[in-house]
Amino acid sequence: MSDYDLPDLPSDEELGIAGLSEEDFADDDSSDLGEAPPSGTKPAEPVGPPPPPPPGDTPPPKTAKEPMPEPKRPVPGWRGPLTLVALLVLVWLSMPARTMPPTRAANAPDHLFSSARAMTELIDIARAPHPPGSPEHTRVRGLLLERLRTLGLDPQVQTTTFLRESGDQATGATVRNIVARVPGTASTGAIVLTAHYDSRTFSPGAGDDGVGVVTILETLRALQTGPALDNDLIVLITDAEELGLLGARAFVERHPWMPDVRMVISIEMRGAGGPSIMFETNADNGWIIERLDASDPAPMANSVSMAIYERMPNDTDFTPFKQRGIQGLNFAAIGRAHIYHQASDTPENLDEGTLQHHGERVLAMVRELGAQDLSSVDAPPRVFFNLPFLGLVSYPQSWVLGLTGLLAVVLLAVGGVTVLRGGSWRGMLAGAGLGLLAMGLTAAAGQGLLVWARGRHPEFGSLHGSGFHVEGWYVVALGALALAFTTLALSVVRRRVHRGALFFGALLPGTLLALAVGFMAPAAAHALQGPALFALLAVAVVSLAGPRRDTGWVGWAIGLLIALPVLGFMMPVLELVWVAMSFRLAAILGALMVVLLLFLAPALDGLSAPNRWWLPTAATLGAVLFAALGARTASSTADRPAPSTLVYLQDQGGPGAPVRALWVSRPDAGIDWARETTASPLDREETLEGLRLGPGDWLVGDAPAVTLPTPRALIVSDSVIGAQRRLALSVRPGVASEGIGFTVAPPARLVRLGDAELGSASGGLSSVWSEGLPLNDSTWQVTVVQDAALGTLDLEILQHHQRPWELLGDERWARPAELAPNVMNRSDRAIIRSRLRLLLDGSAEATGDADAEGAAVTAPPLPDPGAAATDTAATDSVVPASARPDTTTPAVDTLTTPMYRR
Template sequence: MGRLVALIAALVLGVALAWWTQQPPRPAEGRPADRFSAEAALVDVRAMARRPHPVASAENARVRSYLLSRMAAMGLEPQVRSGTGLFTRSTPQNLQVSAAPVQNILGVISGRDRSAPAVLLMAHYDSVPNSPGAADDAAGVAAALEIARVIRAQGAPARDIIILLTDGEEAGLLGADAFFRRDPLARRVGFVINMEARGSAGRVHMFQAGPQNAGAIALLREAAQRPSANSLSGVIYRHMPNDTDFTRAMEAGLPGLNFAFISRQFDYHAPTSTPANLDAGTLQDMGDQVLAAARVAAFDEALPQKGPDQVYAHLFGDLLIAYPPAAGWLVLGLAAGLIAFGFVRARRAKALAWREALQGAGAALYLLFTAVALLHLARAGTGAGFGWLEQRGLLAQPGRWELAIGLVALGTLLFTAAELARGRRLPAALLSAGAGLGAAVLAGKPDVVGLGAGAAGAVLAAIAFGRPAARSGGWAGVLLVGLALALAAQIAAPEAAHVVAWPLLAAGLAAAATSTAARRSYAALGILALVAVLSLGWLGALAHLMHQGLDMPELVALPLLLAAFSLWPLAQPAEGAPGWRGIGPALMIAGAVIVIVIRLQPGWTARTPQVAAVVYHLDQDAGRAFRVRTADASSPWTDAVLRADGGTPAPHDSWAFWGKPPAAPATLVTAPAPDLRLTAADNGALRLLATSAGGARVLTLRIRPNTALALARVNGAPVGQQLRPGAWNTIRWEGGPAPLELILQPAGPGALDVRYSMLVESWPAQARPLPPRPAGAMAFDNSDSTVITGTRRLSW
């Protein structure tokens, strides 16, 4: 009974500790001179995030005027740095370009040494269409201004502090491109701090450090204002397609720190990203952490120097541990020594049998594969598709979904430990195989992940659960698997190996102190419970971040296995303890019930409305018009919109849309076409000038040359990319009425096929108006807009 009490206490306190570490601080009251005030920053957020303000929009200009006035009142002597921002992606098949005229805003806090490398404090002030952008990134801009106020109140810093508010980030990091690649002021920068968001709540994380980050991490450790950082996030982010303005700073070789918050992701790029839905505690956390780092960078005698990348992670409170990757071998060696000490003592006490240790190792691997299969089944059971829009039903109820994952995961651990004690193959094998088959049935097709993990778990059950194993042997096997995993991680990814090595080290301490669970005293139980609480608290926070950052609940199986390093001696009952056997299945059943509730109740409310994205498509070549549903989310409202002109929805086959979205014929309206002119330029080049019409903010050209052709410049910004004959290349210009100028360098006479698409961010006035949208639906991305398409052929 004492062990069961210790287990329950460890689970409750460990989860509570994990929850506590992920709570943002309380907002500061008033406006203290030496502290960041979320209350003051929210005033700026409310002023900026009244309406969507994408690049080159009238609302974007209003926000810019507000910021210029605000910064001038602060004495920052703001200026607008205009230019063309570019984002290019080249493949052997084609070229994709995003561009816009950007208006970066710059202010300076003068330092004592104006010639010293400056600190750059950066955020972007544009939003995506149809989102006010209170979190992304009005929160970052407001934080930058409030941080500037506090720094100015402390007197002149050692060096200049440049506040850079970029434009066009959402269109492809365009303002950062214009600054870091073409603005001469960028050469004065010595250290960069960027602020971003992918949600509207939660803790703020320093998730990406610049190249050769030893100095930057040392600065973060010195600042240490309840930081949240882990080098694992940098390793993961490095392999993801996501980017922020900080990417351009890293490409320029600048050191720095990148901060963001990602909880409540339903609001990311959504109409619900309003000032009212932005968590004030999260804004306080952003200000506290960034101000602490910026203050050190501003007032220290020297900026951080580059050095080899570090392993780093926050434990609890202000404690941030960092060391060179090679030092990970010392951590691993210490863990191995402690585990070996515990094994030797257990063998002397005749409590540890190697056969049982091998069974424990098999049980640990069974836990990993079965958890993957069950979590994969749970994801399939929700009925939500995969993709940013498809998973919104889960984002609408994040707490419920995370609770289901946690219950299934912990239930799997307790079931595995209990079955190892009982020594029965069949229940364990059926659970794993059934999970894999269930995922395949729900998917309606062969499922490699589910079937593979389920089959592996069933085989391991047959090998490991043939006879009962004692607790010491079972735990020893789990620790041996941990040692092998830590060794592999240290070899393959030393910057991330601490995620395995630290929990293993904690478990090694417990193994040595309790001689691998052979001691049966209350003191031994207390040690096991304490280590389990700390490990679960740290790993629970890590699992929470993994769950939020990636729609892959199967990954939670890894921190579950790591938690087993310390939980196992409490989780495995003595042989023949029937009272324990039902705990794991009960937790798994509870998680399954929640999954069923999620499937039956998607969670659409006025606070979390369903995506409803429709556009009016005018095909000027065919002289036809369509009502198109651009998001894969049907509802009575979208169905009514498509049928409003009496048409029947059918797949819409048009180059202007992804896939073949449903569409119905619409009443034809008239609209002007863009003005496309191809003329001769200097040195045998061609000049293609494209001007949108009808109030369009976005003009997209798809161009296909029939001869060798190079795209030399876009609105004066150099590109220098060859365009393959016969291939379609895309240039997206978010410039509003400003013309798009392409300088092309042909190899000889030829022709250019041009497909144009203009986006007018309003429904046509002549068309039948959209019906009132219900409270449980929201206009997402470019919904309620007009898309005008056509083709031209230009020759020279």
């Protein structure tokens, strides 16, 4: 085809565009072309011949001319809102909660796990708090033993005193683990299936860890409908987990079945809902992750949780097994974290879907492991995570270094392509700087939002699992601010720098962080390296598309398509960080949100229509609205109770010391209620040391002393070897309390409590604290050594009674519905301190109000409710200690008031 002669075009100087580059045309926002002709209208043609060239200019030779680029079409104004809706849909598709299965009814087939069947067990177990030492704890243990017997097992109770020493003190409990064994047909080792049955002081423990217990019971029932397992199954329902994993430690260190254990499946909760997450294994987890991938019907796992958990002080019953090198799987759900350890942890507040998710996964894993050869269960570690529509993805951790290198190569390659297609280092630096600015602004805004919100929420600081009862509104508000800052920062230079260079620079900080994580925490590297790789791919598409602002619907669709894996990698991690750490980490959460948005920068470009201001403005207004909705949840209701603290303290005195009683509280939201219910001003501040109440000043007020039976001590054996005297005492607590402590003054030393030796390396300890009932359910066996020349032994006894209404009457502890006990302040207990003096120079002296047996401080029989207060006069008596008779020796005056029983 022949070329046509065209008229000469005007020069740049004539058009007034001299000095402008191609980037300036490329970055001209088509949405701002107010002078664009209406659709269907042809541009006006110039009238007359073109002006001649300026004098002195030599016209270029007439050659073939490239056709003029067609005028860019304006981007439809509705593309921005459509992009936002599409991104929100992709966010929803990436949410971990989508992995939860539907619940199953009680009439589900017998071989399946039914959450409805398990819930009937849970309602009976979690009807009231059951910490170790409480009557409910004993009831729940009996209930579980009976249930296991009905399933055909022969359960046993492992009872032992398990203490942990620190300095000159020891703390622990009398542990009562429930254990049972299902023999396998051709066992290559035992699988331990474990959860704990104790609860916190005033938490019914439906979630923590009633869910784990009933998961075990329903799993055992379902297993009986199929063929027997090849491997042995050990059921371990531990005690005293809340006191420091004492039950699990006692099993690992003392139970004769421990040498048979090859695998552990632990079931935990840190809240009352959410998906069941497999969040922890032992180090060489390659084999067990492959088994999980092969058999898990609804996988939810991420090795990021392992990388985070290993750096935190938190532990579960899986920890002692892990420390012994036992491989296994640790399942937990962490949703509804504000219920964790609270009085609201009831069956009514539990998400039954969480129970179903736990059960399906545990049942499948027990069946899988029950048929495997467990002689070798360790293999090189693997990275694992979930992706939308793909399920569980895993690969050897040894690949991480190679993938890190691949990411570095891709980063350099995309940077090179961007430069070759017109990008500049200036544009890249602008993108990186603005990205960091958005991160800093969002982090600061998150911290400011946290400070603003916590001043309005009375529950802040009183919840174990979260900062506020309702945190979702604040998280959404922070996400809106992150979107506003990110899109605003990118729009500042969007019309003045190369688009590919801008996006490349924006994701550069996150990509460099991903490279660093590949070396520092390989198990977590995928959470950043995956998004970085896909984001770089999107930048490459943008750069290769050329300098046009709008790459068309195909480019828009590619940007959104690449956004899905980016969100799939990062959304579970963001949710994990939020729910596990709570909104108290708002600054870090906000920075991570911006990192995610920067990885989505090419997709966010579609939000520029109809103009660059609409989204930052709308997102900011949305953040204000969401924060206001969050603030509305600050008011205290029955569903969102405020914290309140009330403790009763009675110091029984000792030789020559009077009885003293106090009401104790903190200046939390319930202080007015505490003053009203106690009729005490609670206006004095005291530091109550040595009472296991916690540091700091407490508000105290005088309280009436009540007549309480004080502890009694009986010398069981008394031997002198050389210069040392060894005394074995039998101590009967005056009040049946959940916790008890014994303290002796130097040079006396405590060397034994129950069946636990104390301070074997140091010759004894000065103090020991134990929770739960004693080994024989009634008396504590304590052994003390001291110099044989000393004629007395002073023994201090501290008791925490976690049912104070039984001592002081129900009306003192009746709260309005909008108040709840403050778990942080160890509220709702009566603390009783007594001091006994034993005379060892041939006699025994007991002090106190007495009708007692042995050398002890004792109290008179409890008065009938409504009886008048009385005073008892002090007398002294001396009885030979070697005779060990039952002796009554009242000593000090005691002010008594009526005691009402519940």
